[in-house]
Amino acid sequence: MARPYNFSAGPAALPEEVLRQAAEEMLDWHGSGMSVMEMSHRGKEFTQIATQAEADLRELLAVPANYKILFMQGGAIAENAIIPLNLLGDKQTADYVVTGSWSAKSFKEAKKYCTPHLAAGALTGPWLAVPPEPTFSFSADPAYLFLCSNETIDGVEFHALPKAPAQVPVVADMSSNILSRPIDVAQYGLIFGGAQKNIGPAGLTFVIVRDDLLDRASPLCPSAFEYKTVAANGSMYNTPPTYGIYIAGLVFQWLKRQGGLAEIERRNIAKAELLYGYLDATAFYQTRVEKPFRSRMNVPFFLKDESLNDAFLAAAKDAGLLQLKGHKSVGGMRASIYNAMPLAGVQALVAFMKEFERTHG
Amino acid sequence: MARPYNFSAGPAALPEEVLRQAAEEMLDWHGSGMSVMEMSHRGKEFTQIATQAEADLRELLAVPANYKILFMQGGAIAENAIIPLNLLGDKQTADYVVTGSWSAKSFKEAKKYCTPHLAAGALTGPWLAVPPEPTFSFSADPAYLFLCSNETIDGVEFHALPKAPAQVPVVADMSSNILSRPIDVAQYGLIFGGAQKNIGPAGLTFVIVRDDLLDRASPLCPSAFEYKTVAANGSMYNTPPTYGIYIAGLVFQWLKRQGGLAEIERRNIAKAELLYGYLDATAFYQTRVEKPFRSRMNVPFFLKDESLNDAFLAAAKDAGLLQLKGHKSVGGMRASIYNAMPLAGVQALVAFMKEFERTHG
Known part of the structure; x- marks a missing residue:
């Protein structure tokens, strides 16, 4: 499995x-x-x-x-x-x-x-x-x-x-x-x-x-x-x-x-672009950090309707997407996509977020 | 194995x-x-x-x-x-x-x-x-x-x-x-x-x-x-x-x-008595700490003929007895027999030491 x-x-x-x-x-x-x-x-x-x-x-x-x-x-x-x-x-x-x-x-x-x-x-x-x-x-x-x-x-x-x-x-x-x-x-x-x-x-x-x-x-x-x-x-x-x-x-x-840090950077850019790209394309989720300073590693985001937070986290866990809860000082969600996170993981997250939006939007 | x-x-x-x-x-x-x-x-x-x-x-x-x-x-x-x-x-x-x-x-x-x-x-x-x-x-x-x-x-x-x-x-x-x-x-x-x-x-x-x-x-x-x-x-x-x-x-x-610390102490006493008992019974090896203050956990000992140290360590390793070299400030050998060391390990060490004494004494 x-x-x-x-x-x-x-x-x-x-x-x-x-x-x-x-x-x-x-x-x-x-x-x-x-x-x-x-x-x-x-x-x-x-x-x-x-x-x-x-x-x-x-x-x-x-x-x-x-x-x-x-x-x-x-x-x-x-x-x-x-x-x-x-x-x-x-x-x-x-x-x-x-x-x-x-x-x-x-x-x-x-x-x-x-x-x-x-x-x-x-x-x-x-x-x-x-x-x-x-x-x-x-x-x-x-x-x-x-x-x-x-x-x-x-x-x-x-x-x-x-x-x-x-x-x-x-x-x-x-x-x-x-x-x-x-x-x-x-x-x-x-x-x-x-x-x-x-x-x-x-x-x-x-x-x-x-x-x-x-x-x-x-x-x-x-x-x-x-x-x-x-x-x-x-x-x-x-x-x-x-x-x-x-x-x-x-x-x-x-x-x-994996090919060293040049290759790792290329992958990290691709992962971040995928996730931020989706966040920019939807009104269901929001991200607040100004574009030029967005982290490639830690992506805080928010559901526009925060009453859905618990449902989002529970459904994410069921979908095999763990530890997405945001830090208590910021709230919302946070996806940390460090080197060990493969592109497939970010793809799975974005697919889940789209589906959650479709069923709860 | x-x-x-x-x-x-x-x-x-x-x-x-x-x-x-x-x-x-x-x-x-x-x-x-x-x-x-x-x-x-x-x-x-x-x-x-x-x-x-x-x-x-x-x-x-x-x-x-x-x-x-x-x-x-x-x-x-x-x-x-x-x-x-x-x-x-x-x-x-x-x-x-x-x-x-x-x-x-x-x-x-x-x-x-x-x-x-x-x-x-x-x-x-x-x-x-x-x-x-x-x-x-x-x-x-x-x-x-x-x-x-x-x-x-x-x-x-x-x-x-x-x-x-x-x-x-x-x-x-x-x-x-x-x-x-x-x-x-x-x-x-x-x-x-x-x-x-x-x-x-x-x-x-x-x-x-x-x-x-x-x-x-x-x-x-x-x-x-x-x-x-x-x-x-x-x-x-x-x-x-x-x-x-x-x-x-x-x-x-x-x-x-294992039964908690009372049982562990009983085992540690048995292990220490076995090793110190042998050290006291032979002139081939020596131990220097005064009896009432001997550690149950760390047993420094010395070969009377220190020119045999390297041979002792090599033979011990071959016998599956590892990391017996003493600290550089004290020299000689040291057997650390913490909780995780079973009595069988100390028995194996004493048997090895006896055999080494027999073949090198």
């Missing part, structure tokens, strides 16, 4: 091939006699798994040699504190572009460690667009410029990176659009996110950081979260989330087999 | 039943059509998993109602910072009992946040005993008394809890002996550890904390690691390591099926 299509915003669907391989290898990884969960993180088997995962991620994103890839814990919410603890140095502020719930949360957490400056956007929603670049107002001497490249809850995505002031490193929360398209890592000082959308299981955090930013951590930063320490120990200063790294590695291999 | 016996100190062996169930459920948990890895942490399926896991842990350890159970991230090394950030309040010091590498590391990390006081023990090894209680020297007004109930690297275990000064909460790192025996949780202010020895996969941290200790966090503590915030959000302030919680829950169910 075919598996249902799972539109969860995260933790999110994984490629079926990855899950099948994980199930097969659960009791015995490559003849080692051990589950990956049972391996010492310092043993040769797990070292091989972690080294390969890092190399594959580096290849997929074409990460330059002067950037470290770190596998950490705590997710993006922990990084909201860990980033200022590592990057502020002797500066008193950092600039934040706030385009949704997640960057608003990042701004708020930064207040524990500095006086963050709102360079663009707003601290309360609804968030429906990235503000025009000429309206950005930078502070005089920020430690970094922070943005969230894709707002998972609000469905607002940066499709181009705004220009930061010279010498100001851009820090981007890419939790929900990492690996969805090629990016130029060299334009960033630091890229981070939780793995549980486009990479693997919850509990794994990725950080890609330029070498020159490793030298400014606060003495109050916990050692386990000090980038320099984590980097110097190959992400094994503390025991890493080994099984998460293994699954992430399987996903990286899967992405390579 | 029988699986090899895996003596890893952590990440460590899991019960085979747990791995089999995880493999079977990988693509479809209980007819949900989702892997546990693919579930929203706020959905009803995962809520059920997490609620059951917490309830089972509470039952196994008989955790009183005025204690919260938190599922966090970062492991014991992160907690070495998170604990002072949460518990110091307006106090300037905390007392540490240092009986091995792990508590020494905890003491060192505390220096970032206060002036820790060495109440007993030594900051450098070798660590071979818990100091006699009359020699403990407490400071005048410590925020807490810290100890590590079982030193994974050195094999030193507290078999009785030392008496702390009145009103001083005891904080215990139980990473490597949690759930190995019944404990009286009410004697502690906070119990914590990484899951990857006796509970489940790496990347999951457990914290059991008394309610009255939730009110004193530093404003500099990252929100994701503030116990009060984590508790108020049922461990879902940030996305928890969902798959780790699921596996932990399977382990808790397995422990209940």
Whole structure:
């Protein structure tokens, strides 16, 4: 029987091939006699798994040699504190572009460690667009410029990176659009996110950081979260989330087999165009984010008659379309169509939505 | 074919039943059509998993109602910072009992946040005993008394809890002996550890904390690691390591099926007595920790002729006895015999050691 299509915003669907391989290898990884969960993180088997995962991620994103890839814990919410603890140095502020719930949360957490400056956007929603670049107002001497490249809850995505002031490193929360398209890592000082959308299981955090930013951590930063320490120990200063790294590695291999990020982007564009195209063509459903800033990954939409919400969700579940309920702060529905969602899943969703419209319109 | 016996100190062996169930459920948990890895942490399926896991842990350890159970991230090394950030309040010091590498590391990390006081023990090894209680020297007004109930690297275990000064909460790192025996949780202010020895996969941290200790966090503590915030959000302030919680829950169910902690302790005593009994009876191998403080979980031992180490490890591996190499700071061998190690595994190890002695003695 075919598996249902799972539109969860995260933790999110994984490629079926990855899950099948994980199930097969659960009791015995490559003849080692051990589950990956049972391996010492310092043993040769797990070292091989972690080294390969890092190399594959580096290849997929074409990460330059002067950037470290770190596998950490705590997710993006922990990084909201860990980033200022590592990057502020002797500066008193950092600039934040706030385009949704997640960057608003990042701004708020930064207040524990500095006086963050709102360079663009707003601290309360609804968030429906990235503000025009000429309206950005930078502070005089920020430690970094922070943005969230894709707002998972609000469905607002940066499709181009705004220009930061010279010498100001851009820090981007890419939790929900990492690996969805090629990016130029060299334009960033630091890229981070939780793995549980486009990479693997919850509990794994990725950080890609330029070498020159490793030298400014606060003495109050916990050692386990000090980038320099984590980097110097190959992400094994503390025991890493080994099984998460293994699954992430399987996903990286899967992405390579699909043809890498150029091919993945092509598919993601096709999926997004199909869904937004239908939403634009009907009055039964609505979508609110301004067209140039619509997320390819997270598509919030609303039934015009919201009294039908429960019926929609129940019928969708019966049709094998899972986890479509919108985030409580936005309401309505949300279809998250990450890399692991095939075009056939979006086709099935659109077909279902059309049929629901026909029978309830 | 029988699986090899895996003596890893952590990440460590899991019960085979747990791995089999995880493999079977990988693509479809209980007819949900989702892997546990693919579930929203706020959905009803995962809520059920997490609620059951917490309830089972509470039952196994008989955790009183005025204690919260938190599922966090970062492991014991992160907690070495998170604990002072949460518990110091307006106090300037905390007392540490240092009986091995792990508590020494905890003491060192505390220096970032206060002036820790060495109440007993030594900051450098070798660590071979818990100091006699009359020699403990407490400071005048410590925020807490810290100890590590079982030193994974050195094999030193507290078999009785030392008496702390009145009103001083005891904080215990139980990473490597949690759930190995019944404990009286009410004697502690906070119990914590990484899951990857006796509970489940790496990347999951457990914290059991008394309610009255939730009110004193530093404003500099990252929100994701503030116990009060984590508790108020049922461990879902940030996305928890969902798959780790699921596996932990399977382990808790397995422990209940075995008869709970009284039965597990009985088995652990039998396993430890078998191995130490043999070590005491031979001159070919040595063990150094003083008898009253020998760990039931981690048994460091040495070949008298250390030039045979590589041959021993290679022959052990051929005999299906894995990950016996000692920690680099101690050397020699280490057999970690956590809950998931059956008596038959220790019998196989002792039989192998006897045979190796016979052929190399």
